[in-house]
Structures are given as structure tokens and as C-alpha cells.
Amino acid sequence: MLCMMDNLMVKMGDADGMISGVWYASADTLRFDLKILKIKPEIKLVSMFFLIFVPDYE
Numbered sequence: 001m002l003c004m005m006d007n008l009m010v011k012m013g014d015a016d017g018m019i020s021g022v023w024y025a026s027a028d029t030l031r032f033d034l035k036i037l038k039i040k041p042e043i044k045l046v047s048m049f050f051l052i053f054v055p056d057y058e
Contacts (some may be wrong), residue, residue, distance in 0.1 A: 007036035031041075 006018035017029055020029045039046065 004036060007033055011037055 006015065006020060009015035010018055018033075020033065024032075025050060030046065034046065
């Protein structure tokens with residue numbers, strides 16, 4: 001089951017954002033986030049992005 005703590009912290013205003021998607025597919029993570037956080041009806045587009053860090057890469 002996906003973790004809810006980060007979603008709830010954002011929803012309650014205790015956090016501005018979260019890191020997720022490490023153990024689950026991006027689509028599953030975003031779908032779960034949207035169920036918990038909800039979006040305003042006027043919002044027509046949501047987005048996510050990836051940051052990939054490769055140690056010792058030049």
C-alpha cells in the first residue's frame with residue numbers, strides 16, 4: 001500500500017511538497033496522490049518530474 005503520511009501532511013498544510021515514486025510506478029503514485037489531495041475543478045493539468053542523481057558521473 002502506498003504511504004499516506006506525506007499526502008496528509010501536504011493536505012493539512014504541514015508540508016509544501018513531497019518525494020514519492022521510488023518504489024511504485026509513477027502513474028500509480030500520481031493516481032494515489034490525486035485521490036488523497038483532490039484538485040480544484042478548474043485545474044485541468046497536473047504534472048510531475050524526475051530528478052536522477054548519478055554519483056561520480058562527469
